[in-house]
Amino acid sequence: xxxxxxxxxxxxxxxxxxxxxxxxxxxxxxxxxxxxxxxxxxxxxxxxxxxxxxxxxxxxxxxxxxxxxxxxxxxxxxxxxxxxxxxxxxxxxxxxxxxxxxxxxxxxxxxxxxxxxxxxxxxxxxxxxxxxxxxxxxxxxxxxxxxxxxxxxxxxxxxxxxxxxxxxxxxxxxxxxxxxxxxxxxxxxxxxxxxxxxxxxxxxxxxxxxxxxxxxxxxxxxxxxxxxxxxxxxxxxxxxxxxxxxxxxxxxxxxxxxxxxxxxxxxxxxxxxxxxxxxxxxxxxxxxxxxxxxxx
Numbered sequence: 001x002x003x004x005x006x007x008x009x010x011x012x013x014x015x016x017x018x019x020x021x022x023x024x025x026x027x028x029x030x031x032x033x034x035x036x037x038x039x040x041x042x043x044x045x046x047x048x049x050x051x052x053x054x055x056x057x058x059x060x061x062x063x064x065x066x067x068x069x070x071x072x073x074x075x076x077x078x079x080x081x082x083x084x085x086x087x088x089x090x091x092x093x094x095x096x097x098x099x100x101x102x103x104x105x106x107x108x109x110x111x112x113x114x115x116x117x118x119x120x121x122x123x124x125x126x127x128x129x130x131x132x133x134x135x136x137x138x139x140x141x142x143x144x145x146x147x148x149x150x151x152x153x154x155x156x157x158x159x160x161x162x163x164x165x166x167x168x169x170x171x172x173x174x175x176x177x178x179x180x181x182x183x184x185x186x187x188x189x190x191x192x193x194x195x196x197x198x199x200x201x202x203x204x205x206x207x208x209x210x211x212x213x214x215x216x217x218x219x220x221x222x223x224x225x226x227x228x229x230x231x232x233x234x235x236x237x238x239x240x241x242x243x244x245x246x247x248x249x250x251x252x253x254x255x256x257x258x259x260x261x262x263x264x265x266x267x268x269x270x271x272x273x274x275x276x277x278x279x280x281x282x283x284x285x286x287x288x289x290x291x292x293x294x295x296x
Contacts, residue, residue, distance in 0.1 A: 004283065011051055012051065014054075015051055015071060016047060018050070021072070022069065022072035023037070023042075023072075024121065026038060032106070032110065033110065036105075036106045036113070037118055039106070040082070040102045040114060041075070041079055044097045044098070044099075047075060049071075049074045049075060049078055050075050051287060053074060053191065054194065056208060057194035058194075059198070060194075060204070060279060062197050063198075066135070066139070066198075069125045070125075070129055074190050076119070076121055077118070077150050077155070077186065080115040081115075083101070083111055083114055083115035084112070086101035086102065086103060086104075119150070122146070126139075126146055127143070138199065139197065142197055145196065146189055146193065149188055149192075150189070153185075154188075155181060158177070158179070158182030158183070161174065161181070165178075165248075166247075170248035175249075176217065179220040179221075182220075183219055184213045185216070186216075187219065189212075191208045191209070191212040191215075192208050207273060207277055208277075211274055214273075218264075218292050222263050225250075225256060226295070227241060229256070230295065267292040
C-alpha cells in the first residue's frame with residue numbers, strides 16, 4: 001500500500017504539471033476572471049479524473065501525450081461543477097478544499113462566470129488535442145464523449161434532477177440515476193476517453209463505461225458517508241451539508257454500514273471487470289479500490 005501511495009503522489013504531480021500547461025495566463029482587462037479560474041484549478045484536489053484517463057490510456061498501450069489536453073479538459077469541467085455547486089443558489093457552501101469557495105472569494109457573479117469560462121476553456125483544450133493528434137478521428141470521438149458526459153445526458157442532467165428534487169424524498173432508483181449522471185458521467189468520460197485515444201475497440205470501450213459507472217456510484221456513496229463521519233478539517237469543506245439541505249443520500253436510505261458495504265461491492269465489481277479486459281494496470285486497480293476507502 002505504501003508503494004501505491006508513493007506512486008499516487010508521483011502520478012498526481014504528473015497530472016498537475018499537464019493541467020497547468022492549459023491554464024490561462026492572468027493578463028489583460030479580463031484578468032480577474034482568469035485569476036478566479038486559476039484559483040479554483042489550483043486549490044488542490046485528487047485529480048482523480050485525469051488520473052483515470054491517463055491510466056486507462058496506459059492500459060491499452062496508448063501514448064499519454066494524446067490524452068494530455070483531454071486530461072486538462074476533464075479537470076476544468078469537474079472544477080466548474082464544484083464552483084457552481086458551491087453557489088448560494090445551489091449548496092451555498094463558503095469553503096472548498098480548505099479554502100474559500102470561488103464565489104466567496106471573488107463574489108457570486110464571478111463564481112458563475114469562472115465556472116462558465118472553465119467549461120469553454122475545457123473544449124478549447126480538447127480542440128487543440130484534435131488538431132495536434134496523430135489520430136484525429138479518435139480525438140474527435142473523445143470530444144464527443146466529453147460533450148455528452150458533460151451536458152444534459154451526463155453531469156448537468158444529473159444536477160438538474162438533483163435540484164428538482166430538493167427538499168423531497170428521493171427513491172433509490174432516482175438517487176442512482178442522479179449519482180450515475182452527476183458524479184459517474186465524468187468518471188465514465190475519463191475512462192472511455194483514455195481507452196478511445198489508445199485505440200481500444202467498441203466492446204472494450206463499453207466495458208470501460210460500465211467499470212466507470214460502478215466506480216462513480218461508489219465514489220458518491222463514499223461522499224455521503226464522509227459527510228456524516230468526517231470533519232471540515234479533514235475534508236476541506238463543510239460536513240453535514242446533506243442534512244442541512246435535507247438531501248436524500250445512501251446513508252439516509254440504507255444506513256452507514258450498508259452504504260459502506262455497497263461502495264466496497266461496487267469497487268470490487270469494477271476491478272473484477274477491469275481484469276476481464278486482458279491488459280494489466282495494477283495502479284489503476286488500486287485507484288479504483290481506493291474510492292470506497294478514501295478519507296477525503
